[in-house]
Amino acid sequence: MSSFAQRHIGTDAAAQRVMLDALGYDSIDALVERAVPASIHVKERATSDIPVAATEAEALAELRELASQNRGARPMIGLGYYDTFTPSVIARNVLENPSWYTAYTPYQPEISQGRLEALINFQTMVTDLTGLATANASMLDESTAVVEGMLVARRASKSSSNIFLVDADALPQTKALLEHRAAALGIDLQYTPYDSVLDVDVFGAFVQYPGATGRVWDPSSVIDAVKAQGGLVVVAADLLALTLLRSPGSLGADVAVGTTQRFGVPLGFGGPHAGYMAVRAGLERQLPGRLVGVSQDAEGHPAYRLSLQTREQHIRREKATSNICTAQVLLAVMAAMYAVYHGPDGLRGIATEVAQKAEALASRLREYGLTLASDSFFDTLRVHVPGRAERVIERARERGYQLHWVDDATVGVSVDETTTAGDLAAVAWAFGLPEGEFAGAGDQGERALPFAVASALAGVPSSLARGDEFLTHPVFNTHRSETAMMRYLKLLADRDYALDRGMIPLGSCTMKLNAATEMAAVSWPEFSRVHPFAPEADVRGYLALIEQLETWLAEVTGYDAVSLQPNAGSQGELAGLMAIRGFHRANGDVDRTVCLIPSSAHGTNAASAVLAGMKVVVVACDEAGNVDLDDLRAKIALHADTLSALMITYPSTHGVYEHDVLEITQAVHDAGGQVYVDGANLNALLGYARFGDLGGDVSHLNLHKTFAIPHGGGGPGVGPVAAKAHLAPYLPSHPFSQRADHAGGFVFDGGAISAAPQGSAGILPISWAYVRMMGAQGLKDATAAAVLSANYIAHRLKDHYPVLYAGEGDLVAHECILDLRPLREATGITVDDVAKRLIDYGFHAPTMSFPVAGTLMVEPTESEDIGEIERFIDAMIAIKAEADAVAAGEWPADDNPLVHAPHTASSVIEGEWAHPYSRSTAVYPVHSLVRSKYWPPVRRIDQAYGDRNLVCACPPIEAFA
């Protein structure tokens, strides 16, 4: 039987032999040993914490064993996380469907129309429910969204105050994030129960609606007061509650944020889930994250694309609205589809039932003499049980329920769409009510029966009842049958190009295989239906898995401590920089705030540094693509007393192993600075060298790149932060963490970076399984195969497109940058034309114009086999020949298959064919496409059209007629 590594690595020995012969190397090891500078080679270790590779069957069995150590309790803790029914049609056709989960961020809109439509549905859902003008395409979670909302307020407010008011009834994890993040930015937080007149000048205020205690109240007078003095108001609102309650927009809010988790996205012990943000008209340009808008293609047909990209970190860098890059696309798609499937009436029905169940429980508890903290609520009760809280929670646990311990006298209980009459009976019993409450309803069935008597929102003033319509667009009112829903999901998936069609050779993004066995456990209820604040005793399987993964990641990176809390690479960067900040401050070095960043760095680096309260100073790169050592030394000297950190990427974003890396890190350390190594390119190093040995003090990794978590069309992600021991105390902590310490015995006390203590724990089984099945040798073999394939492509294409940078032995790392600027000089054909023509050939384009404008960065990864690699090489060579034909005058510069790419089916059959190239050249430039063509649904999309007349919600159906 073949090992998993042989399934994961696309090239077998014979294929590697062909590539090595072309490159002139005897063995793959010889090639990598040559490419990776000898000075940084990892020394063989006598022992390894990474066990010998398991087979797929063994890994699944071990995961089953870990799953069984999670106690299958029913969570009624609430606090922003609720159990939910993922409609099976969505679970099977989205969450478990590689056409959705292996897609990339929709930067190539022509081949992303399906997920862009799903995301515009998400935006429409959010704007409708929140009553605001524009919503983005997801945030990383609710608490980070609140922080970003605070930052929107600060940017947009006319007030010069640095005070931000915070609802005393905010979720505890949100308070923790606000405190951690505000401290770095000099923002002064002031908590208030909003029970008195506003008497301070503030730039903004935050309201939790409904509150963490469950309380539903009317914040409109608070909102008016804050706005009257020039502040902005951010409201975190529960979307399900909003189907019954007045929208934040109608109450006057400027910004609404929250989570869409309870719209069918499994709890997953904290994530991944899609947060959301919506803003009133006029604040669009302040929105963080990605935004989908309606544009048009070359034939004038409506088409979707990402809008207002000039706000984003990859363009604005330290001036960006936020550092978000990878967001939560797959989960946003699921939540949007939940709304599509249920429609406005279905959602209102679910919300009504939830509120009725809460009311039924409340009235029973009151009948037995218990009092509630608030008599107006949607789904959450705070029950007064002086001296008995522990006992009540214990009794509930005996029956398999998790309630929320608030204090000795108070227990919180939240109901959700999955709560049954039997659940309510058990909870009532836990509070001391006689057995048999809610009897007659049966354990599972007849869910509606006992609640009919209870009226939803009984304690809420009628002025807060929602009166306006929402989700009126046909998309939310058409797909009611499962057949219709299944077909809608298929229709959208078919418009997109994902890894299930072919290679996505995106430099810096490592679009490798996301193996089915790795994905399996994500759907198991023992992993998926777990609340992030569940007690330690109920989540031992998860904690064991997390501890192992931390240990393994520490070993392969050469660090001492690892936190898995950050929800994306950008958040790992922030966590790492905050750790550096904490370290300097603890040493009394409060003035060390300068962060040196090479000009070639990823945009998130600069944006994260600003969010960590640092000042970005750019370091030049030399002609070879390396950090300019002279400039670095000069900048270090200039900022000697204020140097906080250097952020470098290794191997560099130019795809080469910098020779001087040890000198660079030494120079920074000598000046008292810390070294942050961006680990996004770890796929070029794993098993051969370790960041810790290069002089790195802290790094983030991207589990959604190197460690096989699928990209989801733009998220989820996990961006672990790994650090040396001296920074460990400053790594992310969390008020609800189940763990006193982390792998290696380290206690983290840096402050919260994500809403959930273990971050997006629900997808950690993927990376766990990847490492478990690859073993140390498999991981190393994968690196070698990735480096070999990249070098083979560079070698085969270099006579057609110059390879911009190379290192030792003229070798590249795991990716190569093809310079298309000479092509443009000679033929007028641009990098855009080549990228779009690749669609006609059945490919996703490589990374465009990063880190150098006018180039393509190609990263094949180890997962592609030689057949697919050759197909790509052939396509690139053929495209070069087409460009040469333009230069030779065979085709006019403005009428050739490149400038008109991509070609849709209708473009070659409708009307007269009036081009100098044939229809079959247009759509079948290679014969093999005749049987296996991917047809783009739209022509080239205008990258400018639409930003001015921004439309970020579902356009009328007639627009597509």
Ligand SMILES: *Cc1c(COP(=O)(O)O)cnc(C)c1O
């Ligand atoms: C992908 C990437 C990041 C950011 O990671 P996200 O998960 O998208 O936030 C940072 N640096 C580099 C070099 C990257 O390639």
